[in-house]
Amino acid sequence: MTETVIRRIEGEEMLEIMHWLPSYAFRSSPPLADKEERQERLRQRVGNLFFAVFEDGAPVACVESTPLTQNLRGRLFSAGGILDVATHPAARRKGYAREALKRLYAALHEDGRVFSDLWPFRESFYERLGYVTLPMPRKAIFKPSALTPLLTRDLGGSVQMMLIGDGFDIYLDYVRKLQATIHGMALFEHADRFNAQRNNYWLALAQVDDEIVGAMLYDLRGEQITQFTMGVRRFYYSTSQGKYLLLAWIARHVDQANRVEMWLPPYEYAETWLEDMQIAVEAAPIAPMGRVLDVAKMGGMSTGPGRFAAHISDITCPWNAGIWQFETADGKLHVNRAERADCELTIQALAALAYGTHDPGEFAMRGWGNPSPQVQQAMRSMFPRLVPHVHEQF
Ligand SMILES: CC(C)(COP(=O)(O)OP(=O)(O)OC[C@H]1O[C@@H](n2cnc3c(N)ncnc32)[C@H](O)[C@@H]1OP(=O)(O)O)[C@@H](O)C(=O)NCCC(=O)NCCS
Structure with a gap:
């Protein structure tokens, strides 16, 4: 009989296993991804947890988590990002990925992580594990000439540019400040300096009176001069002046680039920024997903008035199962164990409320619970709809 063991892996053993299985699963091959480079990246990952499944001593599946902080309804929570979930083709469909993830969730729970996110x-694989789908980032495509009217306006302030490797600390500091204001925004606890030092992006910083009011990461690529594509990877601002200073910076590239491809958080509507932009919008190939890892620690987010109790089911994270009361006091959510439930809810429904992505009227349609119309009203009051933006991709 096959002996199956699931355990945490570290050090050299982790470097071997986390090179082979994810490289095979996620990269074109043969050959496998460059081992030295992949292992150097793995060494840079501070605080990540790795679990593997072994069949008679041979590694056949792996999972990984990365520590995140995440803003949910105005409070910063500890969260766990899930990545590198891979099973050897010979060992697939035996429940190994699911069981390894369960072990990882237990470890993340012990570590105080309250939410989990992934791409x-x-x-459907992750919905069964308790996640709900969140809105996708979107790519706005337009000509830089659409923004040239901005060049004749006096916007004040200034824009400075540098390589991301040189400006990484300033960028990080700015993005961390913004995180407090952006629902859903998840940031690596340990920033990815390794990637930044590859200098794949220019950093443009909009400044007014020595204060940074906008930050944009971009590159210029293409075969033919004057016909480059300006790829905007990140576009953040804290004031309207910051936003339009960065847009005017794009307009200054009208002689170099004839196309802008700009990745935007799902709450942005680029078509409203200026008239005649003639924008085409594409969605990302995948949408992020989010999950509640620890119901008991969800309190403290800003919620509207109301109260309800629910019997929560969660077969993947059994510590969440049981009856919980959700109540707003002084504008903040309080969560406590309770005796009597007003309805049944799956853990997916709770994520849908916290992230703000689904109306409680949908729960019965999705198999996520049975709140009565009255309880649905309490839920709508407490958890109004929001558009979360995850930010980190992993
Ligand atoms: C996806 C992958 C990790 C699944 O690993 P696995 O060990 O075969 O998965 P499990 O056997 O634990 O499956 C768990 C559940 O998901 C289901 N499932 C497995 N593969 C699935 C798939 N491709 N699509 C939908 N459901 C799937 C299983 O039937 C099982 O269902 P159950 O809970 O009803 O029993 C594996 O096929 C793989 O390595 N694929 C290539 C890499 C990849 O895409 N990884 C995911 C990255 S996010």
Whole structure:
């Protein structure tokens, strides 16, 4: 009989296993991804947890988590990002990925992580594990000439540019400040300096009176001069002046680039920024997903008035199962164990409320619970709809 063991892996053993299985699963091959480079990246990952499944001593599946902080309804929580979930083709469909993830969730729970996020290969696989789908980032495509009217306006302030490797600390400091204001925004606890030092992006910083009011990461690529594509990877601002200073910076590239491809958080509507932009919008190939890892620690987010109690089911994270009361006091959510429930809810429904992505009227349609119309009203009052933006991709 095959002996199956699931355990945490570290050090050299982790470097071997986390090179082979994810490289095979996520990169074109043969050959496998460059081992030295992959292992150097793995060494840079501070605080990540790795679990593997072994069949008779041979590694056949792996999972990984990365520590995040995440803003949910105005409070910063500890969260766990899930990545590198891979099973050897010979060992697939035996429940190994699911069991390894369960072990990882238990470890994340012990570590005080309250939410979990990921970028799925297939949503249904992770929905069964308790996640709900969140809105996708979007790519706005337009000509830089659409923004040239901004060049004749006096916007004040200034824009400075540098390589991301040189400006990384300033960028990080700015993004961390913004995180407090952006629902859903998840940031690596340990920033990815390794990637930044590759200098794949220019950093443009909009400044007014020595204060940074906008930050944009971009590159210019293409075969033919004057016909480059300006790829905007990040576009953040804290004031309207910051936003339009960065847009005017794009307009200054009208002689170099004839196309802008700009990745935007799902709450942005680029078509409203200026008239005649003639924008085409494409969605990302995958949408992020989010999950509640620890119901008991969800309190403290800003919620509207109301109260309800629910019997929560969660077969993947059994510590969440049971009856919980959700109540707003002084504008903040309080969560406590309770005796009597007003309805049944799956853990997916609770994520849908916290992230703000689904109306409680949908829960019965999705198999996520049975709140009565009255309880649905309490839920709508407490958890109004929001558009979360995850930010980090992993
Ligand atoms: C996706 C992958 C990790 C699944 O690993 P696995 O060990 O075969 O998965 P499990 O056997 O634990 O499956 C768990 C559940 O998901 C289901 N499932 C497995 N593969 C699935 C798929 N491709 N699509 C939808 N459901 C799937 C299983 O039937 C099982 O269902 P159950 O809970 O009803 O029993 C594996 O196929 C793989 O390595 N694929 C290539 C890499 C990849 O895409 N990884 C995911 C990155 S986010």
